[in-house]
Amino acid sequence: MANPMHQFQVHKIGPKIEISGIDLSFTNASLFMLFSGITITLILFLGTREKKLIPGKMQLMSEMLYNFISKMISDTAGKKAKPYFPFIFSLFIFILACNMIGMLPYSFTVTSHIIVTLTFALFIFVGVTILGFITHGFKYLKIFVPSGVPLVLLPIISVIEIISYLSRPVSLSVRLFANMMAGHTMLKVFGGFVVSLGLIGGWLPLSFSVALTGLEILVAFLQAYVFAILTCIYLNDALNLHH
């Protein structure tokens, strides 16, 4: 049976590029990131090329995407978060494109690697923390000190709050990575069952595979959505202090 983890292997494409001891070679992961970037650019470029009053399919799709993200930001983070729309839009659409391209056969899922998702999450975490300190100064530290706590309990509560704050990038990255990796491994395992059980017994795992593919497409969308909405929530915490 085929190895279900083989699909996650990163391998070099083309020559080895090394700059001051850091391996910067072009890999299949870079290829698929580039591929999703190009796909997004093409879809949005074609969608916004003709600005008709009655939109065509492409224009409708890009307008719906815009509305969806815009509504999500105003619902969760309020008006103050409007300037961060481009960042959240790019984040959402890039993760969505990576997840969806990963669903194509023979492709590589970039988001099934923890280093990719952790980089996203740490970038957001550091950015949001800096933003909080810029907008509120040292008052931002108040989020570690909930109001109405007795002085005796304060050291313990603060430690708990700090751990809770530090766990944000971990939960953000692990959620996306684990969901994508588990889904793709499961698909491959069931696919392997189809081959090894052959014509007689292979129909049952095949039907499972079909159902799982549908579920995985849903998960691919939902995880991108959850990632973006949590970014909005963290942004909201940094912009509007209300602890």
Next chain:
Amino acid sequence: MSDLEDLKTRLKIAKSKLKNKQSENSTKKGIFLGNAFKLGTELVAAVGVGTIIGFILDNWFGTKPLLIIIFFLFGSVAGILNVFRAAKKMQNDRN
């Protein structure tokens, strides 16, 4: 004839209303599923972070098993707090 036209427009409005409601329901269902995915990792991540902090501090101060145990407990509390907050937020959003 005008009655018929009137009925036509009213039918159109009612149909569009029904459509809007259905699409709203389906997006809401998706959001609930997203929330369900959120809660599980929220708990585990805080416990992991707490334990790692305990481990690092233990190495610094040389108090091998003590701080890792304390911070594991702190991490668990933080995890439960995270889940509690997320659940509370979901409840507020629904109302």
